[in-house]
Amino acid sequence: MADFNMTKNKYTMSVRDPSDRCSDFREVTLGYDEEAAISEAKRCIRCKTRPCVSGCPVGVDIPEFLSLVADGKFEEAYEVISGSNPLPAVTGRVCPQETQCEGKCTRGIKGEPVAIGCLERFVADYHREHGANVQEKPSPNGHRIAVVGSGPSGLACAGDLARLGYSVTLFEALHLAGGVLVYGIPEFRLPKDIVAFEIGRLRDLGVEVVTDAAVGRSVTVEELMGEFAFEAVYLATGAGLPRFMHIKGENSIGVFSANEYLTRINLMKAYTEGAATPVFPAKKVAVVGGGNVAMDAARCARRMGAEVTVVYRRGERELPARREEIGHAKEEGIIFRFLTNPVEILADETNAVCGLRCVEMKLGEEDASGRARPVAVEGSDFVLEADCVIMALGTSPNPLLARTMTGLKCGPHGEIVADETGRTSLQGVFAGGDAVTGSATVILAMGAGKRAAKSIDEYIRSK
Amino acid sequence: MHKILEKKKLAEGIIYMLFEAPMAARRARAGQFVILRVDEEGERIPLTIADSDAAAGTVAVIFQSVGATTMTLAEKEAGDTIADLLGPLGNPTETEGAKSVAVVGGGVGCAIAYPVAKAFARQGASVTSIIGARTKDLVILQEGFQAVSHRLYVTTDDGTMGEKGNVCIPLRRMLEAGERFDRVFTVGPLPMMKYVAEATRPYSIKTIASMNPIMVDGTGMCGCCRVTVGGEMKFACVDGPDFDAHLIDFDEAMGRLKTYSAFEKHARERHCNLFHKEVK
Numbered sequence: 110m111a112d113f114n115m116t117k118n119k120y121t122m123s124v125r126d127p128s129d130r131c132s133d134f135r136e137v138t139l140g141y142d143e144e145a146a147i148s149e150a151k152r153c154i155r156c157k158t159r160p161c162v163s164g165c166p167v168g169v170d171i172p173e174f175l176s177l178v179a180d181g182k183f184e185e186a187y188e189v190i191s192g193s194n195p196l197p198a199v200t201g202r203v204c205p206q207e208t209q210c211e212g213k214c215t216r217g218i219k220g221e222p223v224a225i226g227c228l229e230r231f232v233a234d235y236h237r238e239h240g241a242n243v244q245e246k247p248s249p250n251g252h253r254i255a256v257v258g259s260g261p262s263g264l265a266c267a268g269d270l271a272r273l274g275y276s277v278t279l280f281e282a283l284h285l286a287g288g289v290l291v292y293g294i295p296e297f298r299l300p301k302d303i304v305a306f307e308i309g310r311l312r313d314l315g316v317e318v319v320t321d322a323a324v325g326r327s328v329t330v331e332e333l334m335g336e337f338a339f340e341a342v343y344l345a346t347g348a349g350l351p352r353f354m355h356i357k358g359e360n361s362i363g364v365f366s367a368n369e370y371l372t373r374i375n376l377m378k379a380y381t382e383g384a385a386t387p388v389f390p391a392k393k394v395a396v397v398g399g400g401n402v403a404m405d406a407a408r409c410a411r412r413m414g415a416e417v418t419v420v421y422r423r424g425e426r427e428l429p430a431r432r433e434e435i436g437h438a439k440e441e442g443i444i445f446r447f448l449t450n451p452v453e454i455l456a457d458e459t460n461a462v463c464g465l466r467c468v469e470m471k472l473g474e475e476d477a478s479g480r481a482r483p484v485a486v487e488g489s490d491f492v493l494e495a496d497c498v499i500m501a502l503g504t505s506p507n508p509l510l511a512r513t514m515t516g517l518k519c520g521p522h523g524e525i526v527a528d529e530t531g532r533t534s535l536q537g538v539f540a541g542g543d544a545v546t547g548s549a550t551v552i553l554a555m556g557a558g559k560r561a562a563k564s565i566d567e568y569i570r571s572k
Numbered sequence: 573m574h575k576i577l578e579k580k581k582l583a584e585g586i587i588y589m590l591f592e593a594p595m596a597a598r599r600a601r602a603g604q605f606v607i608l609r610v611d612e613e614g615e616r617i618p619l620t621i622a623d624s625d626a627a628a629g630t631v632a633v634i635f636q637s638v639g640a641t642t643m644t645l646a647e648k649e650a651g652d653t654i655a656d657l658l659g660p661l662g663n664p665t666e667t668e669g670a671k672s673v674a675v676v677g678g679g680v681g682c683a684i685a686y687p688v689a690k691a692f693a694r695q696g697a698s699v700t701s702i703i704g705a706r707t708k709d710l711v712i713l714q715e716g717f718q719a720v721s722h723r724l725y726v727t728t729d730d731g732t733m734g735e736k737g738n739v740c741i742p743l744r745r746m747l748e749a750g751e752r753f754d755r756v757f758t759v760g761p762l763p764m765m766k767y768v769a770e771a772t773r774p775y776s777i778k779t780i781a782s783m784n785p786i787m788v789d790g791t792g793m794c795g796c797c798r799v800t801v802g803g804e805m806k807f808a809c810v811d812g813p814d815f816d817a818h819l820i821d822f823d824e825a826m827g828r829l830k831t832y833s834a835f836e837k838h839a840r841e842r843h844c845n846l847f848h849k850e851v852k
Contacts, residue, residue, distance in 0.1 A: 282658065282789070282791050283658075283789060283791075284609060284616070284655070284656040284658070292789075292793075320656070321595065321656050321657060321658040322595055322658070323658060323659075323661065323791055326599070326659070326660055326661055326791075327595045327596060327598065327599065327658070327659065327660070328595070328598065328599070329599075349791070349792065349793040350792055350793070351793070351794070351795040353795070353798075353805060355805065359805075360798060360800060360805070360824055360828065361827075362827055362828060362830065362831050363831075365795075365796070366794060366795040366796075368793055368794050368795065369788055369794035369795055369796045372788050372789060372793070372794050373788060377615065377616070377788070378613075383842075384613070385613055385614050385615035385640065385641060385839070386615045386616070386788075387832040387835035387836070387839075389831065389832070390834070390835070459827070459830075460824070460827035507791065507792050507793065508792070508810070509791055509792050509810055
């Protein structure tokens with residue numbers, strides 16, 4: 110069946126019109142239909158080197174699933190993906206495919222790469238709507254494991270352990286499970302029904318989900334392994350601590366961390382009419398940063414009716430956000446000020462934000478991260494008018510849990526020290542995801558959760 | 573879901589509520605707080621723990637119904653349930669080693685001052701309590717304070733009970749008379765705590781204020797509760813809520829509390845209108 114589709118460009122997924130989508134929080138991209146999916150999957154030429162697989166942090170057998178999609182065998186394709194990726198409906202939407210699978214695709218050399226992300230999303234959505242979704246509950250092996258944190262890493266680890274027969278309890282500090290998938294990533298990029306569906310599947314597998322439990326405060330890890338008789342614990346507490354710039358005026362009224370702004374909107378549904386949780390009524394918002402979180406905050410503020418400017422200290426090429434989000438943000442009328450760095454937040458006599466003093470930057474030599482270091486251009490100060498500033502500068506591991514544990518080795522930024530398999534300095538305590546690496550991606554956190562599940566299984570068996 | 577086991581009206585608009593909350597009760601200490609949501613659409617609000625019983629699995633809070641959420645909570649009765657209760661959060665108040673302390677509470681802040689006074693008394697400190705309210709009918713927990721305090725002073729703004737004026741008057745008088753405490757703990761409205769800090773500053777008495785800023789998650793994630801202490805940014809939820817009162821930027825904190833005042837006013841009015849409709 111060498112019936113390949115040699116079209117140079119990928120099949121464009123339909124997207125809602127910017128003028129329409131800016132007034133609500135419904136999903137922006139609409140996905141492929143079956144015909145489009147089959148046609149796009151046929152663009153994969155089954156090259157021998159399979160570079161896409163090496164580009165995937167969890168090693169999904171991409172050519173195999175694409176070949177099944179090309180044959181219209183969508184459920185079989187789902188089986189292939191879900192063997193190595195427990196949340197394909199999520200990663201299909203949020204993975205930075207251009208630097209992973211698609212970035213390595215052979216078709217990308219002359220033309221556009223195969224739209225692997227869109228196809229992954231299609232297969233997962235197809236399965237959610239048409240699949241049997243009956244999961245056989247494995248017979249229990251009698252061992253109890255606690256997973257702390259219900260973000261991508263915790264979900265991946267809990268799922269794999271449950272499938273191996275472990276009795277898994279998943280602890281979440283917030284009132285809703287899902288971690289960054291529910292408090293951080295907006296509805297218009299990742300519908301919350303999808304996250305709820307995936308957590309429902311975990312419950313079907315027998316995973317007990319305990320919300321409103323701040324491990325470290327409500328119950329310590331020592332207590333979990335003592336009186337609560339868990340034989341191992343996986344710490345997947347993420348990188349939730351927001352960073353600030355520590356510039357003058359940062360505590361003025363109208364300055365928010367992206368975490369706060371997004372949590373109010375996504376988790377607390379502050380965008381809905383009559384919501385109990387307030388969101389700051391801003392007219393001119395400046396978002397500082399250039400990652401996915403900055404794009405999310407900017408696009409949320411746009412939907413709340415504000416004029417939004419993204420202020421980023423490097424150039425457009427250096428923006429770390431997914432290309433798709435940058436494109437969507439631009440279509441939605443978000444203004445970008447590249448090579449611009451805030452130096453002071455200006456406030457009026459009531460201490461409310463009235464502007465952002467910035468300097469222009471130029472790119473200098475490469476820094477430790479291999480990116481050009483931005484340097485301030487002397488005398489280039491100017492004031493950007495704004496009544497709200499959102500800081501999207503990245504996050505650090507949340508120190509709450511580590512502070513309450515003795516003997517858990519942590520790094521200089523509060524990150525938990527763990528090896529490749531998730532082992533920490535304490536016996537029976539494993540860790541992974543952003544809590545170990547600092548803020549990274551959903552897929553890397555999931556990969557760490559899967560590896561930890563494997564090593565927890567080995568640890569229990571060898572006991 | 574958390575069941576309300578008991579509800580008492582302590583004063584006009586000030587309510588005591590006891591919840592079934594075994595997870596929050598197990599490790600709760602004086603000075604810590606909980607975050608609760610009344611219903612599935614509810615806002616997350618922090619309330620300080622007024623009392624807890626690990627064996628019974630219960631946590632009590634005392635709150636003033638001033639906002640839409642506390643007004644909704646105030647309408648609940650014993651036997652009803654609320655959607656969520658997370659805790660204990662924040663660091664417990666440090667009581668170790670203190671021999672002579674003054675506990676200064678204002679308004680509904682007395683609900684927080686009382687368990688702290690009790691904790692100080694329990695570890696052997698001589699406790700001088702000063703509690704203040706606008707008027708006689710708003711004075712709460714007087715008997716409780718009486719039981720755990722070596723001395724108790726009551727002040728009211730209008731002089732209807734105890735001494736007329738604010739809590740700083742008896743505090744300043746004692747300090748001027750040469751009385752020395754090795755610690756002062758204060759909780760209440762921000763301007764009051766600021767004045768308490770100013771009263772003790774000339775005497776270099778270690779003074780701790782319990783901050784109650786706006787919060788969302790209460791676990792260090794949102795940064796909404798940031799307070800400037802000694803020029804450094806601190807998060808009240810994980811670094812506090814207790815801080816050195818001589819180092820807190822109270823003026824900034826007062827400004828930050830007003831962030832959502834327009835929304836809150838609107839929500840309160842909407843709530844009152846809805847409530848009136850239901851009553852009709």
